[in-house]
Amino acid sequence: MKKMISMGLRFEDAKLLVLDQTRLPHEEVWVDCRDCAHMAELIKTLAVRGAPLIGVAAVLALAHMAEKGASKPEIIAAAKMLRMARPTAVNLMNAIDQVVLDKPDLTTASVISDAEKFFQADVLACEAIAERGASFISDGDHVLTHCNTGGLVTAGIGTALGVIRRAFEQGKKIHVYVDETRPLLQGARLTTWELQKLGIPFTLICDNMAGFLMSQGKVQKVFVGSDRIARNGDFANKIGTYSVAVLAKFHGVPFYVAAPRTTFDEKCDSGADIPIEERHPDEVRAGKSPHQAPVWNPAFDVTPRKLISGIVFEDGML
Numbered sequence: 527m528k529k530m531i532s533m534g535l536r537f538e539d540a541k542l543l544v545l546d547q548t549r550l551p552h553e554e555v556w557v558d559c560r561d562c563a564h565m566a567e568l569i570k571t572l573a574v575r576g577a578p579l580i581g582v583a584a585v586l587a588l589a590h591m592a593e594k595g596a597s598k599p600e601i602i603a604a605a606k607m608l609r610m611a612r613p614t615a616v617n618l619m620n621a622i623d624q625v626v627l628d629k630p631d632l633t634t635a636s637v638i639s640d641a642e643k644f645f646q647a648d649v650l651a652c653e654a655i656a657e658r659g660a661s662f663i664s665d666g667d668h669v670l671t672h673c674n675t676g677g678l679v680t681a682g683i684g685t686a687l688g689v690i691r692r693a694f695e696q697g698k699k700i701h702v703y704v705d706e707t708r709p710l711l712q713g714a715r716l717t718t719w720e721l722q723k724l725g726i727p728f729t730l731i732c733d734n735m736a737g738f739l740m741s742q743g744k745v746q747k748v749f750v751g752s753d754r755i756a757r758n759g760d761f762a763n764k765i766g767t768y769s770v771a772v773l774a775k776f777h778g779v780p781f782y783v784a785a786p787r788t789t790f791d792e793k794c795d796s797g798a799d800i801p802i803e804e805r806h807p808d809e810v811r812a813g814k815s816p817h818q819a820p821v822w823n824p825a826f827d828v829t830p831r832k833l834i835s836g837i838v839f840e841d842g843m844l
Contacts, residue, residue, distance in 0.1 A: 666698075
């Protein structure tokens with residue numbers, strides 16, 4: 527495979543490396559992905575995360591396997607295993623189906639070529655999303671975002687955070703409010719890390735401060751990403767997104783979603799059909815509650831289309 531570099535993923539010198547996002551922001555540790563089983567584990571443990579990136583990472587792992595001489599049956603078996611790594615983010619399924627499982631003329635050469643194309647397509651999609659989405663951000667806007675949607679979750683500059691980045695690069699004087707995003711603090715750990723690197727002014731807030739912030743007139747736009755978009759426009763995203771959408775609707779704040787077409791699930795009629803991953807209770811307990819305290823820990827929630835001002839794709843708006 528040719529050399530491919532992104533903020534959280536790189537292939538160079540015949541090695542597939544991932545930036546361990548569980549170690550950020552205090553350590554930047556690159557992990558050498560050994561094989562597809564290792565990649566599945568990295569995805570499950572959130573070392574590799576973000577709907578677009580886990581799709582890209584999975585197909586690069588399959589291509590790396592093909593490059594090492596794996597047979598067609600071995601690649602197909604590995605693809606089916608990787609496809610099950612996380613249930614909500616449809617980019618993972620779409621990527622694997624496109625590169626491996628839906629290919630009637632599958633060869634090891636086609637896996638490598640298609641994986642490289644998939645990486646580049648995500649880079650270009652992010653650029654198009656950023657350009658289109660930035661037009662909805664005005665000079666002087668304060669923009670609220672939830673979870674992490676930048677270069678760490680794509681092969682390119684990101685989705686919602688890519689939009690914010692492009693608006694800033696256009697010279698717009700903006701300020702970003704970052705939800706901490708409980709329980710794993712992707713906003714506090716990762717979005718702030720990216721914004722600091724980019725030099726974009728921001729303020730970190732607890733998730734439960736967003737409503738009061740809006741009531742003070744301090745939020746003009748909300749931009750978030752997505753892990754799966756249903757045909758009717760309902761979408762799943764990191765837990766807490768639905769609450770932000772309800773608050774934005776009440777306060778009259780435009781609420782936008784930014785995502786590549788790989789996040790769209792044409793087989794899913796509505797949000798009611800989106801599978802929601804539930805994760806380990808200790809993510810919520812976090813050593814701060816009784817060890818056996820009962821916990822409900824959905825990783826995502828579903829926001830109905832009636833709360834959304836628009837969805838920004840690389841090729842248009844919904």
